[in-house]
Amino acid sequence: MLLFAAIGAVLLMSAEGLTREETRALSLVVVLIFFVMRIDGHHWSRSTRASVRYSLCSAQDGAGTSNVRPPGDTRYFASGWDFAEEHARLRMLEEVYDPETTRRLSSIGVTGGWRCLELGAGAGSIARWLADRVGPAGQVVAADIDPRFLQDLDLSNVEVRQLDIRTTDLENERYDLVHCRAVLIHLTDTERVGRRMVAALRTGGWLLAEEPDLTARVAVTRDHPAAETFDSFVRRTTEWYNSRFGRSLPLLLDRLGLADCGNEVTSSIVRGGEPRARLYLETRRRFRDKYFAEGVISQEEYERFERALRDPGFAFLDCLLVAAWGRRS
Numbered sequence: 219m220l221l222f223a224a225i226g227a228v229l230l231m232s233a234e235g236l237t238r239e240e241t242r243a244l245s246l247v248v249v250l251i252f253f254v255m256r257i258d259g260h261h262w263s264r265s266t267r268a269s270v271r272y273s274l275c276s277a278q279d280g281a282g283t284s285n286v287r288p289p290g291d292t293r294y295f296a297s298g299w300d301f302a303e304e305h306a307r308l309r310m311l312e313e314v315y316d317p318e319t320t321r322r323l324s325s326i327g328v329t330g331g332w333r334c335l336e337l338g339a340g341a342g343s344i345a346r347w348l349a350d351r352v353g354p355a356g357q358v359v360a361a362d363i364d365p366r367f368l369q370d371l372d373l374s375n376v377e378v379r380q381l382d383i384r385t386t387d388l389e390n391e392r393y394d395l396v397h398c399r400a401v402l403i404h405l406t407d408t409e410r411v412g413r414r415m416v417a418a419l420r421t422g423g424w425l426l427a428e429e430p431d432l433t434a435r436v437a438v439t440r441d442h443p444a445a446e447t448f449d450s451f452v453r454r455t456t457e458w459y460n461s462r463f464g465r466s467l468p469l470l471l472d473r474l475g476l477a478d479c480g481n482e483v484t485s486s487i488v489r490g491g492e493p494r495a496r497l498y499l500e501t502r503r504r505f506r507d508k509y510f511a512e513g514v515i516s517q518e519e520y521e522r523f524e525r526a527l528r529d530p531g532f533a534f535l536d537c538l539l540v541a542a543w544g545r546r547s
């Protein structure tokens with residue numbers, strides 16, 4: 219179309235007194251300009267189509283997942299989140315998981331005088347519990363890449379330490395216990411981090427790691443109108459690098475050469491409105507706009523998902539928490 223318009227314009231101009239050579243030269247220039255525009259336009263439309271395809275792929279490729287971080291971005295996903303909101307979310311996490319963690323720590327035998335490292339201490343409830351257990355003769359290091367939520371851990375036997383476990387070595391052979399919960403799942407080089415944690419244990423010291431497997435969530439009330447939406451949203455939203463990490467944790471501990479290894483997998487059937495449902499909702503809510511932008515879920519489906527998580531008539535099997543432990547021999 220553009221070609222015809224250009225030739226038409228040249229013919230009109232030639233009618234206004236240009237010589238035949240001038241008209242021919244002008245036509246040539248116009249045709250050349252047209253081809254340059256066309257090639258450029260082709261390029262533009264190809265790259266536009268490619269980027270559209272790319273963003274659809276990132277919403278739908280693999281198992282149809284969404285990643286909160288662009289490739290190469292290795293920051294912890296919640297770094298920079300609003301203080302009050304993230305603090306509240308970490309407190310929910312503690313409310314849900316502290317009872318089973320303290321049960322495990324008790325059966326490991328944490329007692330007076332122990333030196334403990336709480337890695338990725340979050341809002342600090344486990345560090346506080348450990349401080350109480352080990353007493354004035356013991357010591358707890360509460361380490362986190364983002365220690366904003368540990369400011370009120372002002373106890374004489376607790377040291378709050380800012381530390382990125384991906385890049386920082388720990389003291390050698392110092393601790394009776396190294397514990398982490400929901401930390402390794404956010405990291406890529408878990409073998410190296412695992413070796414660091416083991417190197418920090420004295421002979422006979424215990425490592426206890428508790429990490430989720432986020433892929434297990436599934437609706438239980440199959441006749442609920444949100445059941446399908448819930449399941450497909452779970453499949454499409456694996457925000458962390460390695461959402462299945464939990465299930466590989468016991469094998470990691472074996473590879474680290476620990477003795478007396480054991481593991482336990484826990485979950486719960488949860489009703490809408492319960493603490494675990496609120497924790498899940500709170501985490502998903504932060505990424506809502508990103509999900510809409512990527513086409514992971516429509517606004518209408520998301521609202522159905524939210525209503526279900528508040529509805530006691532909806533029940534789901536929650537993610538798994540895989541606990542694995544062993545001692546340095």
Ligand SMILES: C[S@@+](CC[C@H](N)C(=O)[O-])C[C@H]1O[C@@H](n2cnc3c(N)ncnc32)[C@H](O)[C@@H]1O
Nearest residue numbers: 294338339340362363364382383384399400401
């Ligand atoms: C999901 S929260 C869990 C908090 C706490 N362990 C709990 O279960 O209540 C993950 C924690 O790991 C910390 N974290 C993430 N990457 C880290 C890293 N590379 N080094 C140290 N801490 C890290 C985060 O800042 C956050 O406090």
